[in-house]
Amino acid sequence: MTRNVLVTGGAGYIGSHACKALRLAGYTPVAYDNLSRGHEWAVKWGPLEEGDTRDGARLREVLKRHRPEAVLHFAAYTYVGESVERPLLYAANNVAGTVSLLEACLEAGVPRVVFSSTAAVYGVPETVPIPESHPRRPMNPYGRTKAFLEDLLADAFAAHGLASFSLRYFNAAGADEDADTGEAHDPETHLVPLALQAARGALPRLTLYGDDYDTPDGTCIRDYVHVSDLAEAHVLALKSLEKAPRAAACNLGIGRGFSVKEVVRAAAEVTGLPIPVEVGPRRPGDPPVLVADPALAGKELGWTPRFTDLHAILETAWRWILLKP
Numbered sequence: 001m002t003r004n005v006l007v008t009g010g011a012g013y014i015g016s017h018a019c020k021a022l023r024l025a026g027y028t029p030v031a032y033d034n035l036s037r038g039h040e041w042a043v044k045w046g047p048l049e050e051g052d053t054r055d056g057a058r059l060r061e062v063l064k065r066h067r068p069e070a071v072l073h074f075a076a077y078t079y080v081g082e083s084v085e086r087p088l089l090y091a092a093n094n095v096a097g098t099v100s101l102l103e104a105c106l107e108a109g110v111p112r113v114v115f116s117s118t119a120a121v122y123g124v125p126e127t128v129p130i131p132e133s134h135p136r137r138p139m140n141p142y143g144r145t146k147a148f149l150e151d152l153l154a155d156a157f158a159a160h161g162l163a164s165f166s167l168r169y170f171n172a173a174g175a176d177e178d179a180d181t182g183e184a185h186d187p188e189t190h191l192v193p194l195a196l197q198a199a200r201g202a203l204p205r206l207t208l209y210g211d212d213y214d215t216p217d218g219t220c221i222r223d224y225v226h227v228s229d230l231a232e233a234h235v236l237a238l239k240s241l242e243k244a245p246r247a248a249a250c251n252l253g254i255g256r257g258f259s260v261k262e263v264v265r266a267a268a269e270v271t272g273l274p275i276p277v278e279v280g281p282r283r284p285g286d287p288p289v290l291v292a293d294p295a296l297a298g299k300e301l302g303w304t305p306r307f308t309d310l311h312a313i314l315e316t317a318w319r320w321i322l323l324k325p
Contacts, residue, residue, distance in 0.1 A: 002028050003026065003027045003028060003069060004027070004028045004029075004030055004066045004067060004068040004069065005022055005027045005028070005029055005030065005068050005069065005070050005071070005072060005238070006030050006032055006062070006063065006066065006068040006070075006071045006072070006110075007019055007022070007029045007030065007031050007032065007046075007071075007072045007074065008032045008033070008053055008071065008072070008073045008074055008075035008101065009032075009033055009038060009073070009074030009075035009076065009116070010029060010030070010031025010032060010033050010038070010042075010043060010046075010048070010072075010074070011031055011033035011035060011038025011039050011040060011042045011043050011048065012033065012037060012038040012039075012042070012074055012075075013172065013181075013182075013183045013184070013185065013227065014074055014116065014169075014172055014227055014230055014231065015031065015033070015038070015042075015072070015074040015075075016031075016038075016039075016042035016043065016044075016181040017176060017181060017227045017228055017230070017231040018072055018074065018230075018231040018234045018235075019031055019043070019044070019045040019046060020044070020045050020176065020180060020181065020231065021228070021231035021232050021234065021235050022045070022046075022072075022234075022235060023045035023046065025235045027235075027238075028046045029045050029046040029072075030046050030047055030049060030062070030066045030068060031043045031046060031047070031048045031049065032049045032051055032053075032059070032062060032075070033048065033049075033050065033051075033075065034050065034051060034052040034053075034075075035050060037077075037185070037186075039184060042181050042184075044180060044181070047066075049062045049066075052097070053075050053093075053097035053098065053100055053101045054092070054093070054096055054097045054100050055100070056100045056103065056104055059100065059101060059104040060104050060107060060108065063104055063105070063107075063108035063110065064108065067108075068110060069110070069111070069112070070110065070111070070112040070113065070114065070238050070241070071101065071105060071110055071112070071113045071114070072113075072114045072116075072234050072238070073098065073101060073113055073114065073115050073116060074116045075097060075101075076093065076094045076097070076098075076116065076145070076146075077089065077090055077093050077094060077142070078118075078142065079142070079189055080120065080140050080142050080143075080283065080284075080285045080286065081189070081283050081284065081285065082142075083140050083141040083142035083145075083285070084140055084141060084284045084285050087141035090141050090142055090145050091141070091145060094142075094145035094146070094149070095145050095148060095149065098149050098152070099152070101113075102152070102153075102156055102162065105162060106156075106160055106162060110162075111161070111162065111163060111245070112162075112163045112164070112238065112241045112242070112245070113153065113162065113163070113164045113165075114164070114165050114167065114234050114237045114238055114241070115149065115150070115153055115164055115165065115166045115167065116167065116169070117146045117149070117150055117166040117167055117168045117169070117249065118142070118143060118146045118168055118169055119168050119169065119170045119171075119223075119251070119253070119290050119292065120138055120139075120140060120142055120143030120146060121136045121138050121143050121146050121147040121150065121168060122134050122135075122136060122137065122138070122143075122168075122287075122290070123136070123137035123138050123139040123143065123287060124137070124139060124287045124288070125287065125289065125290065128257075128289055128291050129223075129253075129255055129291045129292055129293035129294075130251065130290070130291065130292060130293055131251075131293040131295075131296070132168075132249060132250055132251060132293075132296050136150075139285055139287065140284070140285030142285075143285075149166075150166045150249055153166060153247055154247040156247075157245075157246065157247035158247070161245070163241045163245035163246055163247065164241070164247050164248075165237035165238075165240065165241055165247075165248050165249070165250070166247075166248070166249035166250075167230075167233055167234065167237060167249070167250065167252050167297075168249060168250065168251045168252065168292075169225065169230055169252050169253075170222065170223035170224070170225050170251070170252065170253035170254075170290055170291070170292045171190075171191075171222040171223060171224045171225065171253075171290075172190075172225060172226075172227050172230055173190075173192045173224040173225065173226060173227065173313050173314075173317060174192070174224075174226040174227050174228065174307060174313040174314070174316040174317050175227065175316045175317050175319065175320030176227075176228060176316070176320070177228065177316055179319055179320050179323045179324070182316075182317070182320030182321075182324055183227070183317065183320065184324060191222075191260060191263055191264075192224070192263065192267070192313075192314065192317050193317065193321065194206055194207075195263060195264050195267040195275055196267055196271065196314070196317055196318055196321050197321070198275045198276060198277075199267060199268065199271040199273040199274070199275045200271070200273070200321065204276070205276040205277060205278050206264065206275055206276065206277045206278070207277070207278055207279075207280040208260055208261070208264075208277055208278070208279050208280065209260075209280050209281065209282055209283045209286065210279070210280070210281065210282035210283070210286070211261075211279045212282075213282075213288040214288055215259060215288055215289060216259065217259050217261045217262075218261075219259045219260035219261045220259065220260055220286055220287075220288055220289070221257040221258065221259045221288065221289045221290070221291065222257060222258065222260075222290055222291075223253035223254055223255065223256065223257050223258075223290060223291045223292045224254070224258060224263070224310060224313055225252055225253050225254055225292075225305060225307075226305065226306070226307035226313050226316070228306075228307070228316075229252070229303075229305040229306055229307055230252055232303065233252050233297060233301060233303045236301040236302060236303050237301055240300065240301055248300065250294075250296040250297045250300055250301065251292040251293060251294050251296065251297060252292065252294065252297055252303070253291065253292025253293075253294050254292070254294065254305050254307075254308045255291065255292055255293060255294050256291065256308070257289060257290070257291035258310055262310070263310065263314075264277060266310050266311055266314055267314055267318075269311065270311055270314045270315055270318055271318055
């Protein structure tokens with residue numbers, strides 16, 4: 001029997017890795033993507049249905065045809081800086097698009113949603129590493145859209161029985177070990193691919209956004225979690241909801257932070273190439289330190305990240321950059 005799962009944003013970075021993980025776990029991923037920021041070449045493990053989450057009629061058509069048993073919801077705008085500059089765009093796409101999706105799920109009888117959330121819901125942490133019990137005080141519009149939607153999903157379970165798991169990613173990094181898919185944003189804003197592009201000479205230099213934070217070397221510290229580990233967590237969350245329907249949330253990170261300068265140094269070591277850098281102004285909405293306490297994901301999902309070494313994560317990203325289409 002075919003076990004279909006709708007993957008919104010399935011042509012994107014994390015969504016495409018999740019599609020591969022679903023296929024390996026025996027599901028058929030149906031990628032639903034408007035291709036505004038995703039790539040048709042990244043859809044390899046199931047059909048592609050082109051559409052926008054705000055298009056309720058299109059969603060209903062796709063849900064009726066494929067009858068998925070669950071939805072993995074990745075479709076969203078995710079740039080912190082852009083969200084500060086264009087908050088209404090983020091509300092329209094992230095919030096209105098998710099409301100439209102949930103309405104379609106309820107109408108079609110889809111019982112489970114695994115939601116792509118973010119560590120940005122926490123804002124500036126009071127304690128590090130950050131547990132799920134930490135207050136949610138997002139400091140940018142992107143984080144606020146995700147925090148609102150976590151609450152909406154909890155309300156949807158209470159009112160309608162729509163089960164959900166919100167997975168709060170820390171910094172997704174790396175690429176598929178077989179180089180079947182990887183990171184390809186336009187514009188690219190993430191540190192790892194930018195550092196590797198600078199090493200390769202595709203960028204004249206890498207800009208460090210601030211070196212005066214209250215951290216040991218003055219640059220932001222982040223918890224880098226491999227994208228394939230994130231994908232595996234979504235499959236585990238899906239299976240967990242099958243066994244115990246509820247509305248839950250957990251962190252996805254390795255529990256260790258690396259500064260921007262540490263990442264740049266490691267990238268130079270992995271590539272064997274110099275990485276020219278310059279220091280620019282801070283980006284609005286960037287907390288100094290974000291490091292996960294991932295214990296709950298281990299307890300609730302049985303999730304243990306395979307990639308905990310920064311160099312190993314960077315090696316997969318470098319292989320992808322050298323081989324990508």
